[in-house]
Amino acid sequence: MSLDQAFSTFVAECRELLEEMESILLSLESNSAAPDAIHALFRGAHTIKGSAGLFFGLERLVEFTHVVESVLDQVRDGEVAMNRDLASLLLRCCDHTSALLAMTTDGAVVDAEQQARLLAGLEAYLSPPASRPLPLSRSEEPTALLLEVSEDGPVAENANWHLSLRFGPDVLRNGMDPASFIRYLATIGEIVSVHTLSDPMPPAEAMDPESCYLGFEIDFKSEADKETIEGVFEFVRADCRIRILPPHARIVEYISLLQEHPDGDQMLGELLVNSGALTRRELEEALRIQRPAPALHGQPIGEILVEQNMVPQPIVAAALHKQTQTRQAKQQENSTIRVDAAKLDHLINLIGELVTAGASTQLLSNRSGNGELLEAATVLARLVEEVRDSALKLRMVPIGATFSRFQRLVRDISQELGKEIELVITGAETELDKSVVERIGDPLMHMVRNAIDHGIERADERLAGGKPAAGRLHLNAFHESGSIVIEVSDDGRGLNRERIWQKALERGLVQPNQHLSDQEVFKLIFEPGFSTADQITNLSGRGVGMDVVMRSINALRGTIELDSQEGHGTTVSIRLPLTLAIIDGFLVEVSGSSFVIPLDMVLECVELSDADRAAMDERHYINLRGQVLPFIRLRDMFQVDGSTGRRENVVVVQYAGQKAGLVVDELMGELQTVIKPLGRIFSHLKGIGGSTVLGTGSVALILDVPALIQQAIASAGQRV
Amino acid sequence: MHAASDSQHRTALEGDLTIYRAAEIKERLIPPISAHRETELDLSGVSEIDSAGLQLLLLAAKEARRHQHAFRLSFLSQPVEELLALYNLHGYFID
Numbered sequence A: 001m002s003l004d005q006a007f008s009t010f011v012a013e014c015r016e017l018l019e020e021m022e023s024i025l026l027s028l029e030s031n032s033a034a035p036d037a038i039h040a041l042f043r044g045a046h047t048i049k050g051s052a053g054l055f056f057g058l059e060r061l062v063e064f065t066h067v068v069e070s071v072l073d074q075v076r077d078g079e080v081a082m083n084r085d086l087a088s089l090l091l092r093c094c095d096h097t098s099a100l101l102a103m104t105t106d107g108a109v110v111d112a113e114q115q116a117r118l119l120a121g122l123e124a125y126l127s128p129p130a131s132r133p134l135p136l137s138r139s140e141e142p143t144a145l146l147l148e149v150s151e152d153g154p155v156a157e158n159a160n161w162h163l164s165l166r167f168g169p170d171v172l173r174n175g176m177d178p179a180s181f182i183r184y185l186a187t188i189g190e191i192v193s194v195h196t197l198s199d200p201m202p203p204a205e206a207m208d209p210e211s212c213y214l215g216f217e218i219d220f221k222s223e224a225d226k227e228t229i230e231g232v233f234e235f236v237r238a239d240c241r242i243r244i245l246p247p248h249a250r251i252v253e254y255i256s257l258l259q260e261h262p263d264g265d266q267m268l269g270e271l272l273v274n275s276g277a278l279t280r281r282e283l284e285e286a287l288r289i290q291r292p293a294p295a296l297h298g299q300p301i302g303e304i305l306v307e308q309n310m311v312p313q314p315i316v317a318a319a320l321h322k323q324t325q326t327r328q329a330k331q332q333e334n335s336t337i338r339v340d341a342a343k344l345d346h347l348i349n350l351i352g353e354l355v356t357a358g359a360s361t362q363l364l365s366n367r368s369g370n371g372e373l374l375e376a377a378t379v380l381a382r383l384v385e386e387v388r389d390s391a392l393k394l395r396m397v398p399i400g401a402t403f404s405r406f407q408r409l410v411r412d413i414s415q416e417l418g419k420e421i422e423l424v425i426t427g428a429e430t431e432l433d434k435s436v437v438e439r440i441g442d443p444l445m446h447m448v449r450n451a452i453d454h455g456i457e458r459a460d461e462r463l464a465g466g467k468p469a470a471g472r473l474h475l476n477a478f479h480e481s482g483s484i485v486i487e488v489s490d491d492g493r494g495l496n497r498e499r500i501w502q503k504a505l506e507r508g509l510v511q512p513n514q515h516l517s518d519q520e521v522f523k524l525i526f527e528p529g530f531s532t533a534d535q536i537t538n539l540s541g542r543g544v545g546m547d548v549v550m551r552s553i554n555a556l557r558g559t560i561e562l563d564s565q566e567g568h569g570t571t572v573s574i575r576l577p578l579t580l581a582i583i584d585g586f587l588v589e590v591s592g593s594s595f596v597i598p599l600d601m602v603l604e605c606v607e608l609s610d611a612d613r614a615a616m617d618e619r620h621y622i623n624l625r626g627q628v629l630p631f632i633r634l635r636d637m638f639q640v641d642g643s644t645g646r647r648e649n650v651v652v653v654q655y656a657g658q659k660a661g662l663v664v665d666e667l668m669g670e671l672q673t674v675i676k677p678l679g680r681i682f683s684h685l686k687g688i689g690g691s692t693v694l695g696t697g698s699v700a701l702i703l704d705v706p707a708l709i710q711q712a713i714a715s716a717g718q719r720v
Numbered sequence B: 001m002h003a004a005s006d007s008q009h010r011t012a013l014e015g016d017l018t019i020y021r022a023a024e025i026k027e028r029l030i031p032p033i034s035a036h037r038e039t040e041l042d043l044s045g046v047s048e049i050d051s052a053g054l055q056l057l058l059l060a061a062k063e064a065r066r067h068q069h070a071f072r073l074s075f076l077s078q079p080v081e082e083l084l085a086l087y088n089l090h091g092y093f094i095d
Helices: A003-029 A039-052 A059-077 A082-105 A113-125 A178-187 A226-232 A251-260 A267-277 A282-287 A301-307 A313-333 A341-368 A371-394 A402-415 A432-453 A461-466 A497-506 A518-524 A544-555 A610-615 A705-720 B017-030 B031-035 B051-068 B080-086
Strands: A161-166 A191-196 A217-221 A240-245 A397-399 A421-426 A430-431 A472-481 A484-490 A559-565 A569-577 A583-592 A595-597 A602-607 A622-623 A627-633 A651-657 A658-664 A666-674 A688-693 A699-703 B009-015 B040-050 B070-076
Touching: A003 A039, A003 A082, A003 A402, A039 A059, A059 A082, A059 A113, A059 A666, A082 A113, A113 A602, A161 A178, A178 A191, A178 A217, A178 A226, A178 A569, A178 B080, A191 A569, A191 B080, A217 A301, A226 A240, A240 A251, A251 A705, A341 A371, A341 A432, A341 A666, A371 A397, A371 A484, A397 A432, A402 A421, A402 A432, A430 A432, A432 A472, A432 A544, A472 B051, A518 A544, A544 B040, A583 A651, A583 A658, A583 A699, A595 A666, A610 A622, A622 A651, A627 A651, A627 A705, A651 A705, A658 A705, A666 A688, B009 B017, B009 B031, B017 B031, B017 B051, B040 B080, B051 B070, B051 B080, B070 B080
Parallel strands: A421 A472, A595 A699, A627 A658, B009 B040, B040 B070
Antiparallel strands: A161 A217, A161 A240, A191 A217, A397 A430, A472 A484, A484 A569, A559 A569, A583 A595, A583 A666, A602 A651, A622 A627, A651 A658, A688 A699
C-alpha cells in the first residue's frame, strides 16, 4: 500500500473514530451511555494518536490528542469523574481534532487560541492530587528520604521509579523484544536493578518457543517525567501490563501491585525488598493494610485470574481460548469491507449491460421456439435479476447515519439560540442509494436549521401558547411505492400563509388576482431570493437557502411537499427515487415508438372505452369507474406520427397520491432495463426522464411520470 | 559434541539463538536435560541472541530443576553476556 493510500485510509478511519466519540459523548451528556463508553472513548483517542504518529506532518495532531488521551486515561482509571462539563469540553476537543485533521487534508487554518483554551481546560483535569509528591524535576534537589505520611496513606522511601512489566504472549511474534525496551529505558535514566521473571512459563511440553512469558520488576533512577517513561512502552502498551510507580509512591500502590501478582516463582514482595523498592518495614505495612483489589484498568476478572497463575494450566488454556472466541465473535459482528466507490459503479455498469444482454437473449430464445433454450434463458433471466438486486443493494445504506449527525447539530444550535429542542428520529434503518445519501445531507441540514431557527418558538412563547417548553423536531424516513420519503416535522408556529403571500407579492412572484392553493403558496418559499425572516440570523434567513435545497432535490429527481398548520407546526416531505440505475418498467407502444413507464408507478391498465374516446376532444378526463381521471395522450404529447389503431389503452399511473391516465396504443408487458441518461441537449424535454436500449436493440424513452401527471392535471383544469 | 558418560552431557549451540530458530532449538536442547543428570551448554559460538532464545535457556533451567537435574552454561559469547547482564540473569546461570 502506498503512503498516499495509507494516509487516506487513516483520514477516513480517523473521521469515523471522531464521529463515534462524538456520539458517545452526546450519550454521556444525556446520561444514556453504554457501560463501556469510557473505554471506547479512550481507545478512540489512543488509536487516533497512535496512527497519526506514523505520518509526517501530523505532530500537532499527535500532541493534542495525547493530552486528550491522558485525561481519558485518568477517567478510565477512576481518578477523574466524567460529568457534563468534561463531556462538553471533550466534544469541543473532538471538533478541534477534526480541524487539525482538516489542516492536513484541506489546508485549513487552525485556531491556535482555541487550541490553547482547550488544552488549559484539559490540563485542569490532569493536575496531580495535592498530597502526592511530584516526581523529581531537573531543578529540584532530592527530597528527604523519610517515611512520609500523606492524606492517602504512608509513602515509600524509594526515591526511584519502580516499573512492573508483564509482557503479553504475542510480543515476540509481533516482532518486538523486551530487551529493546529496557535498553531504550536505559537511555533516559539509570537502571538501578532488574529482576527478570518468567512465572507464566509452563513445562516444556506446553511451552511455545514463540510466545513471550517474560516479566520484569525494574528500579529506575531518572529525572524524566511519567509521560516520557510511559512513552518508552508506547508500542506494547495495549497488550502488556505496565505499572509505573513514581518515586515515593504511596504504599497502597505497592499493595495493589502485590495483589496483581500474589504468587510466582519468587514472591513479589520479597523481590521488592531485595531490589530496594520497599524496605522490609514498608512491606509489612503494606501487607497489613487491608484493601480490596479494585478492577485495575477495567480489566475483566477472568483476565486477572489468568495472570495471577492461581488457576491450573489446562483451565488457563481454556480461559484464553474463550477470550479468543469472544474477540473473534466481536470481530465478526463488525465485519465490513471498505470498497472503492468507483469499482462498485463499474460493477453496476457491467450488470446493467448484463441485464440488456439477458433481455435480448430472452427475446431471441422466445422466437426460436426451442423449448430447452427457452427454459435455460428463463433461468438465466432470473439469476440476472437476483444479481442485479444484490448489486444495487450494495449501494444502499441506511439513512440512520445521516440522521444521527443531526443530534450534534440540534444540540449546538439549540444551545446557541437558547431554545430547548428534542430530536426524535424514526425510520433510521430505511435504506437508500449511497450517492443519494451523500447529496441529501446538505438540503436536510438546511431544513432542520430552518425548523429550529424559524419554526420553533422560544420557550416562553410556547408555554404561553399551551405547548411544552421543549420544541419537538421529528426526522422520519420510510419507503413508499418505489420511493423513499424523508420527513422533517416540527411542532412550532407553522407557516403563515398571509406573510408568504405578501412577500411573494412584494417580490413580484405572484399577481394580486391569482388564486393559489395553500400548497402552492407554501411552495413559493422555494423561489430564489425569498425570505420572510424579520431577523437574518447567523444560520438562515439570508434567502439563499431554500431555492438551493429545491434545486438539490430536483437534481436527485425528487420532489418536495409542504404541509403546515399555523400555530401547530410544519412538515416538509422529500420524496426521492430509490434507485438511479436500473428500473422495472412497463413497456408501451405508440405507433411503433416504444416508451417505458416505471412499473412502481403503474396502478392498472384499462382499455379506452369508445365513449371516452369519442368525448376525448371535448373533455380532458376519462371516466374510470365513476372516478374522474385526467389523462395525456402520448401520441399528442410527443407528436408521434402515424394513425391510431382500432383500440387504444390507458395506463393509470400514480405519484404522491395523484393519478392520471396515459393513453397509448399497445401494452407490451413488463421488463427490467438500465436507465441511460439523456444528453444535456434533451434535458429540457418535459415528460422524458431517460432512455434505454431494448432487447431488440431499439431505443425506448423512459417517461417522467410525475411531470406527466402534473401536465395532465393542469390541462384538465384548464379545459374545465 | 556429546560427552562420553551418560550422567554428564556437554553440548553447544552455535549461530543465531533467536525466535527464527526457537522451535528447532527447543527440540534439540530440552529432551537431553531430562535424560542426563548434568547438562552443560557451551554458548561461545552464539552470534546473536534474543529474548526468545533467552526463554529457552530459562526453560532448560526450569526443566532441570523439575527433574532435579543440573543445567549450567559453560562459555558465553559476547552477545549472550550482554543480554544476561541486561536481564540480570548472569548469576542465575553461572554458579
